[in-house]
Amino acid sequence: MPINFSLSPSEQSTRTAAANFAQHVLLPSRTSYLQHPDHPSRFQATQPAYAAAASAGLLKSLITKPHGGTAGSLVESTIMVEECYSVEPSTALTIFATGLGLTPLNLAAQPHHAEFFAPFLSGEGAPLASLVFSEPAGVANALEKGAPGFQTTAKKVGDEWVINGEKKWATNSAGWDFKGCDLAAVVCRDVTEPLEENQDPKEKVMIILVTRADLDRSGPDAFSLIRHISMPGHTSVSGPHIKYNNVRVPEKNVLCFPGQGAQVAFGAFDMSAVLVGAMGVGLMRAAFDAALAFGKSDNRNGAVPLLERQAFADLLSGIKMATEASRALTWKAAYVMEHGPGDYEARRELALAAKVYCSEAAVKACTDAINAVGITAYDLNQPFSDLLNTALVLPIFDGGNVGIRRRHMQQLMLSPTYDAWAATYGPSTQ
Template sequence: MAIDFTLTDAQRRLRDDAREFATQVLAPVVRQADEEPDPLRAFQLTRPAYVEAYKQGIAFCMLPGEYGGGGLSNVDVLIAGEELCAVDPGFACTVLVNGLGLMPVWYWGSDEQKDRFLRAATSDPACEYLVGYAVSEPAGSPGGTANFDAPLAHPVGIGVTARRDGDEYVLNGRKFWPCNVAGWDGRGADVSIVIARTDTGKGGTEGLSAFMLERGTPGVEYRLISKIGHRLAPNAEIVFTDARVPAANLVEGTRGNGDLLINRNFAWSGPVAGIAAVGVARSAYEAALDFARTYTAGGPRPIIHYQNVGYVLGDVAARIEMCRYFCWKAAHYLDRHDYHGELIGAMCKIQCTELLFDAVYKCMQVVGVNSVDRTRPFEKLLREAAVLPLYDAGNFGMQRRRVHGILAHPGFDPRALADDEFVAFDKTMETIDTVPA
């Protein structure tokens, strides 16, 4: 059969290895790191786990094998990713961002750039190499990132500017929310990809490009952000003040196409965010089921034997299964279509993260007030689930707008995904609703 949801022996080993890492290496550091008030210190507490993840090939599992990466398919990444996310989706986000920062170099970089940046990431003797992804910008008027592809000139859309000066570009402006960019010490990741406006006279569909920002670049400051969830993932504000980046660090194929990079990146990460929701909901469901099997609520038998509890948990279990397979479908689509899945990736991210946020709360209702006790896992799981629809191109901003732009295009075939046909995404599908009527 062409359709088969049975894991291969290799995939089962991959899942089991990821589960062992998550439970034996990652889990022991999660509580302390999550409760640490200093966001940089919280991230630093995960360092030993990250080093082990690097040694086991997890940290750069998504990069091609020819450059030293794990060479995993997108489906395989999700199989392993679910196990990490069931323990802590923030740590898994750190790994995800390594891919967001370097996969555009694989897609669009020159051979020299691929050799320089991809091989450096996968050959670090200290096993600590970290990559950042910098798109999001601070809220304000103008400000934010949801309308990054607005067709109007600066200052609408992306506000960080990159002005050519000889063999360098001079960057000015601020980013807010980028992950991994501050590195282990708050002074910068080994390298970060930064989306900036290289032509202030053009809109985001024409004026954006991507740069590789290397650690130690003068004129760059980092300020860590304290968050309600994903506390093991380091988000930061970046301030660029006449920061000089070599012109050779502009990722060649992104010149004037930084908008397409953003859309393609968030298409790839859509099912990864979806599987994070699966992992979080799975943990909540299993904890609620264990509780229901022993707690009587003062009655003669455990509450699992009452209809309401059984029905609610049955619905939650069904949602988890539905979303897992939607994520696999989206990842399979990416594997078949050269890592393009701008439509299905957005759909997957929206539906899975929103359905399963509700599922986590349903589990808390089964457990009742006892779910509020912080000795149980639900408080953290709820915080993590709340982040998922909001981050990684928010569902109400960038994700639904991408879906809308594709559906509104006159050439869109509504049966394409069902037929596993390629759905092209280009600049004509951008800008929808970015300029109020």
């Protein structure tokens, strides 16, 4: 198979459109939200930019074609994410988090779930979706044998499911008015019957779709926001601590019945792992471009521009090489996830590798850019501290590298059927 990294016409079109959107919508959004003093009001200030994304068909592009959307390839998605993250990551994350919220539906929706896609296909308003997964006590160990499992529960009562529990860090989950988003894919534990001795906790995991209409119908106490979380990076993103209290939904809202939910939830995070890799590439690219411009224009009161100093150039060349390597890994992971070679576990390993490697490389790249520029990088009028603050979350969100992603890689390597290079060369014949 020939290896060609040239962008196809469709990929080039995606890059051009994403770059234009980033410059003309996302960047002005940053100027707007930075006028607000606190995290919640900054989030709400991004709603016009989000609505512009919906109007431009960007939300529709987060839905696969079988479900009525216009989504392209996963490679095209990585290109779009990189372009947006290199310009304005915070507003962009709110948009891409809706994509994560819709991913379980893309993977598992049946014809009767079509109504849940409708708001995001219309191109109207600013509908928010959220994959509601993480919990205040953490979820990294919740599904191991003997663990209690997810603390957010669902119980079958008549022809309805009743949801109770607290969630945290689920981007967009509170909606624009902090009373609930338009669509939440809630990962929870079925407690209709107790967990049997030695039963795998995964057999109880399910995903239930909760709409804003469901929350309103369940009463004023059904949804509450316990705390807004302020973060050093992504300072316009909402990922609060929330609570569901006797939220009642009809059975048609069940996306994944008990025993099916874990596979779909982790499948969604396999897809997002590749996109986090692209986020890292976008931040590395921005750090390099800003440091390069500084190095060409500033001599620090010396005889030559900084770029002629070997120490400065060595740091920049390291950032550039790491960016190129990270982009190549991300593109490969995206292509392999959809086309192979290798079985799903082999392809999944590359997605995990992209998330881990690129997220950690982004932190180092931003730090190296700061060291190259020096004390000037500490000025908030420069982009470097904001880039670093944004990069710092990449290794610990979307499945922390230490607690989740590297452990998943370890589990793959421990498998008796592990085929280390299947995602590159195809299944081993030995």
